[in-house]
Amino acid sequence: MSFPAATEGLEIRDLAGGYGARPVVTGVTISSIPGVTALIGSNGAGKTTTLRLISGTLRPDEGQVVYRGQTLVGLRPDEIVRLGLVLVPEGGGLFGSMSVKENLLMGAYLPKARAQRKETLGKVLDLFPRLAERHDVVARRLSGGEQQMLAIGRGLMACPRLLILDEPSLGLAPAIIQLVAEAIRAIASAGVPILLCEQNAAMALYLASQVFVMEQGRIVLHGTADELRQRPEIVQAYLGS
Secondary structure, eight states: OOOOOOOOOEEEEEEEEOSSSSOSEEEEEEEOOSSEEEEEOOTTSSHHHHHHHHHTSSOOSEEEEEETTEEOTTOOHHHHHHTTEEEEOTTTTOOTTSBHHHHHHHTTOSHHHHHTHHHHHHHHHHHOHHHHHTTTSBGGGSOHHHHHHHHHHHHHHTOOSEEEEEOTTTTOOHHHHHHHHHHHHHHHHTTOOEEEEESOHHHHHHHOSEEEEEETTEEEEEEEHHHHHTOHHHHHHHSOO
């Protein structure tokens, strides 16, 4: 499996925003690197809001989101996707009445992705053989794990330069979490940088080269996975011991 390499990073600087007069996130600064960059925190910490500010579904009150030297603030979500940033939202956002194959092909709607959709589809099915077995099943009849595989696969069909995953392990059984984690590792190893947003800190620390910890809408810690595993507060708060 090989996807197009993309090494340019995403820079988020002093980002603030939310849904009303009081911002949900404040002063958030994050940079992505090749491989997996993880953003971890408990439910309600502001992780999903941060991703919405990056992807253009929310407009920041303050700060900058810069990718490949271009500011993303003020761009529409579809314009951001055209630049190569593809968000797989929490829950997947699948078309429930459409088949696995139809959902995957919907991911290749941009002209560049459409031109190579046959090749990309083959790579996605190699990564997730279960989707090949279930290609004609409608998405709403898939298991939770199969739906997550399909959501990630559809994101890959857009030929991302940066793949953003929001809570891909949420609600999955441990064996399926491991399968999804290995797929994420394979995608990153094949040249697609990933920004991974996760409550499952153990999974994030297993996958990521660098990790940002968010609490109450702010980044409170940043370091390599190895560094954070040595922090007692991280072990106590996120790793269950």
